Amino acid sequence: MYKIVAKQKLSPVIDYFRVNAPEIARKAQPGQFVIIRIDETGERIPLTLADWDSKEGTITLVAMQVGTSTKKLGCLSEGDTILNLVGPLGLPSHIEKYGTVICVGGGVGIAPIYPIARGLRNAGNKVISIIGARTKDLLFWEDKMRSVSNELIVITDDGSYARKGLVTEPLKEILEKDKTVGHVIAIGPAIMMKFCSMTTKPFNVPTTVSLNSIMVDGTGMCGCCRISIGDGTKFVCVDGPEFNGHEVDWDILFNRQRIYCDEEKRSLDAWHECHCQKA
């Protein structure tokens, strides 16, 4: 059992948790993820680490309520416990001195890009960050991102806050102007990572994406998270979660993310029914 020591609402549908997990906090590195199972009937879902504090013995998770598991998680409060929490899983981000690096965080992807940007900054890079959300309500951690970036660009799809547009627009502008950019890292919805990769391709700037596949065990056992990359198949859980965005077969990733679309609706309906009866 893993106790939630702090909870905040970052938006009506995005929750922030600090969870007691000292062993994981001691080993965690940027880019890694954990698998959680909320209760006895729960599924195992991966969440990329948003932060950790080895002294306090906690890890930070940020999740958007989209399906049954993230809604169940959202119902938990400070003092409640998460039944199972395992990690840190996956390979850490490759942190080195590239010169100038662009970190793109879209939606809930802002959370995991934060420790990576911090790691890159600490490694001596000039970090330009672009964070974006569909609308103002879904945007969070602007200050935190500013604190680890040399330059921060904020953008919303609908223009309700800061610049209006998509993250790929400033990304392209910077790449056109600044020829010293050595690396781009993009984390967010799969479609955003695809378009970021397409944007950087003509500039030949190596681009890392952090893939959010469906997983069960998260340790290489089931192969549910497999993707096509280059000529081969890789498991996101053990070979990733970070990959070269220029090599990912995005169509297969999109398809595989939708495997349980119908079941997710059924599960959510069943949960709502049960949850509303309880309420």
Add this chain to the structure above:
Amino acid sequence: MEEKSKPKLNVNRVDMPRQDPKARGKNYKEVALGYTAAMAKEEASRCIQCPKRPCVAGCPVNVDIPEFIKALSQDKMTDAVKILKSKNSLPGVCGRVCPQESQCENVCTLGRKGAPVAIGRLERYVADWDLGNKMKAEKAKLPPPTGKKVAVIGTGPAGLTCAADLAKFGHKVSMFEALHVAGGVLMYGIPEFRLPKHIVQAEIDYVKSLGVEIRLDSVTGKLATIDELLKDSYDAVFLGTGAGLPMFLNIPGENLNGVYSANEFLTRINLMKAYLFPEYDTPIKIGKKVAVIGGGNVAMDSARCALRLGADEVYIIYRRSRAEMPARHEEAENAEEEGIIFKFLANPKKLIGNDRGWVTSMECDQMELGEPDASGRRRPIVKPGAEFTIDVDVVVVALGTTPNPLIASTTPGLETTKHGTVVADESTGKTVKDKVWAGGDIVTGAATVISAMGAGKRAAASIDAYLHGNK
């Protein structure tokens, strides 16, 4: 001179009742129902207590089979339990999933005249009696603590056996498990209808009752590494992490939706209880026409699970013929009775999908058998011009597994083979790395529960000897 009267040979074994094939194809309850007391006693009385005792040598953990059968036949159930559990900490599991037909029963003296004694069924009966009596029969007397600590990585059959034996030697044992339940393949792999999970849990609880600590949610190598465990707290380490990595066919279309590894398919069902969706949150795609590729026990389990989920038609696609199939005869027979359709000498070469990325059909080569290969089985070769296509909406790939590289890749000084298995001495389980032993599928590649248990047992003895020499 007094002449002993020769016991009358009974060459027919007592049948074990099973659920009706039609009914059981729709539920997850155990298929084999076990002996009644009367059946068990009758079957036990068939054992002639021959002096050679070939069955004991045929058992990878050397259970004193004639003794426990004799106790059973004399209604001394408590003794039967004690005898059985002194060598085997997981008798309820072994009585159900051991391939007795190729081990103890294969060498039974009675087998030369007729049917060998049904040792597995009797083992199961004794274990279930013990469980039914809340395991009061055997309170293991533990020796005084030695003060030595051993870390056992993985809580499958190899690890559990090694841990139980080490605890019985007086050592303090901590087990590390990556998943949220202990038991390894016994929990995530073998289905409820063949090995009920409450039986596995009861036997794990027995191991815990010996003083073994089990730490769940702990991925060794990601949390502490083997070197850190040895440096910080432990005098020795046993690696029993099994062969958890699924093999795929490497044919086009394998990443289409609806294509599962058997590991994923079975884990969703057994560990995550997807068959109870949406009561349980983990979903699974229920196919109408399901093809399971492979001919082992895991393939049989997958096919029978697919049927129970509600598939209309379930195929086993196997590239050799029935005679070469590695599955236990009993399991193939159970599958066939339940309506699984076997397609032999068929080798998938391509999976075809629709515009939404879902698998819709499978192209196969028709094979024929050529000369024997390295395994001694006749090698399947493509029959030219005889390919065929079958419609499928779920495909389960059950081609076997290899060890997870996580431990080897984070443990300098371990020797591994090109198949990813860890090199260890067969009789002791000792690896080339100081203070590290290994056993089970991580050493042999995917094999049986009982062979993993045998390896765990041998390693425990070797670790014990080492720890005593090291005092």
